[in-house]
Amino acid sequence: MSPNSRRHRTTRLLHRGRAGFGENGLAPVNQPPVRASTIRATDLETFERESPYATKGTDTTRALGAALREVEGGDACHLCPSGLAAIAVALTALTRSGDHILVSDALYFPTRRLLNTLLKDYGVSTTYFGPHATTDEIAAMMRDDTAVVFLESPGSDTLEVLDVPAIAAAARQRGAVTMIDNTWSAGWLFDPFAAGCAVSIQAATKYQAGHGDVLLGAVLSTDEVADRIAHAHLSLGQCPGSEEAWLTLRGLRTMPLRLQRQGEGALKIAHWLTERDEVAAVLHPALPGHPGHEIFQRDFTGASGLFSFVLKPEYDDAATRRMLDGLELFGLGASWGGYESLVMRKRVREIRSVSDWPHDGWLIRLSIGLEEPDDLMADLQAGLERL
Numbered sequence: 001m002s003p004n005s006r007r008h009r010t011t012r013l014l015h016r017g018r019a020g021f022g023e024n025g026l027a028p029v030n031q032p033p034v035r036a037s038t039i040r041a042t043d044l045e046t047f048e049r050e051s052p053y054a055t056k057g058t059d060t061t062r063a064l065g066a067a068l069r070e071v072e073g074g075d076a077c078h079l080c081p082s083g084l085a086a087i088a089v090a091l092t093a094l095t096r097s098g099d100h101i102l103v104s105d106a107l108y109f110p111t112r113r114l115l116n117t118l119l120k121d122y123g124v125s126t127t128y129f130g131p132h133a134t135t136d137e138i139a140a141m142m143r144d145d146t147a148v149v150f151l152e153s154p155g156s157d158t159l160e161v162l163d164v165p166a167i168a169a170a171a172r173q174r175g176a177v178t179m180i181d182n183t184w185s186a187g188w189l190f191d192p193f194a195a196g197c198a199v200s201i202q203a204a205t206k207y208q209a210g211h212g213d214v215l216l217g218a219v220l221s222t223d224e225v226a227d228r229i230a231h232a233h234l235s236l237g238q239c240p241g242s243e244e245a246w247l248t249l250r251g252l253r254t255m256p257l258r259l260q261r262q263g264e265g266a267l268k269i270a271h272w273l274t275e276r277d278e279v280a281a282v283l284h285p286a287l288p289g290h291p292g293h294e295i296f297q298r299d300f301t302g303a304s305g306l307f308s309f310v311l312k313p314e315y316d317d318a319a320t321r322r323m324l325d326g327l328e329l330f331g332l333g334a335s336w337g338g339y340e341s342l343v344m345r346k347r348v349r350e351i352r353s354v355s356d357w358p359h360d361g362w363l364i365r366l367s368i369g370l371e372e373p374d375d376l377m378a379d380l381q382a383g384l385e386r387l
Ligand SMILES: Cc1ncc(COP(=O)(O)O)c(C=O)c1O
Pocket: 082, 083, 084, 085, 108, 156, 181, 183, 184, 203, 204, 205, 215, 216, 217, 334, 335, 336
C-alpha cells in the first residue's frame, strides 16, 4: 500500500493535481490556468503520435480531472462547460437510436427536457418511474432495449432517496448501464462506483467550484464505458474554459470543509422548520421521519446544504411573494452549492410525469451557504411571518 492510499481523502484531495516544478526547481502552489487552443509539439513524430489540441485537455484540465477522481473515484474524468453538458455527453455517449432509458421522475428539469425532446427525436425513448417505486417495480420496468438507467438521489427539489446499489445490480443483470447525477452529494458524501454505477455526473458548478461564479461539469466513469464517453466528449467538442477549470480546482481544495459546514447549517435549519406552523413538510433525508432516511443513513456519509420544505396550502402566490421578496440574506437564485444562501419556489406537480405529488402548497428550496445558521433562521422567520 502506498503512503498516499493510507492518507485521509481530504489530505489526498489537497495534494492532487498540483502544478509541476519548472526547470528552475520552483512551482506555484496552485495550478495556473493554461490558455491554449494550439498545443505545439517538439517534433513531427510527437505531433503525429499525440495529435495534440487543447480540446483534448491541458495541464489545468488534467489536474482538475485528477483531483475530481481523487474525490469521487472512477477510472476517467471528462470535463464539460456545464453540468447539463456533462449529462448530455453521458447520455448521448451511451445510447443509440432504438434504445430505451429508464429514469426517476424526480429529475433535474433540463435533463427531462433533453430526454423528452432531442433524444426522443434521435429515436431514444424514455420511461419514468415514481421516486418512491420499489427496486422490484423499477426492475420490472427494465426492458431488453434498456441501455441506461439514469438516477438522481436524492431527487431534484423533492429529495427522495433511491436504493442505488439494488437498482444498479438489477440494471447490470439486464445488461443496462447505471448513470447517476451525483451533484447533491458533490461526489464526496455518496460513492457511486461502490454502489455499482458506471457513470457519475457532477455539476461542479455547485459545490466543487463553490463560489457561484463558475459553470463546469464532469463525467466520471469506469473503464467499461470510458472509451465511449471519451469519443462523445471529443466528437461534441465539450471542453471547458481554462479559467473555469482553474477556478474549480481552486474551489475544490476547500470543498470538504464547506460541505460539512453547509450540511450542518442546513440540518439545523431543517429541524427548526419542522416546528413552524406555516410548514406542511420538510424534505431533508437526514431527518428521521423522511421516507428515505434508512437508505440515506446506510449509503451517505453526510448531507449537503440543499433541501426543501412545503408551505401549507393556504399561503398563495401573493403570500409567498411577500415572503421571498423580503428575504435579506437568501438570494433568489436557481443554482446552488455556493457560499451564499439561495432560495427559490416551485410547483412540483407541473414538472412530474408519472408520480403523484401529495402536497398542495408551494415548495420552497433552500441552498444553505456559509452564513451563521442563526442569522439565516432569523431571515426565514421574518419571511414566514410576512406570509
Ligand atoms: C441536480 C442538478 N444536476 C445538474 C445541474 C446542471 O448544472 P449546470 O448549472 O452546471 O448546468 C443542476 C443545476 O442546477 C442540478 O441541480
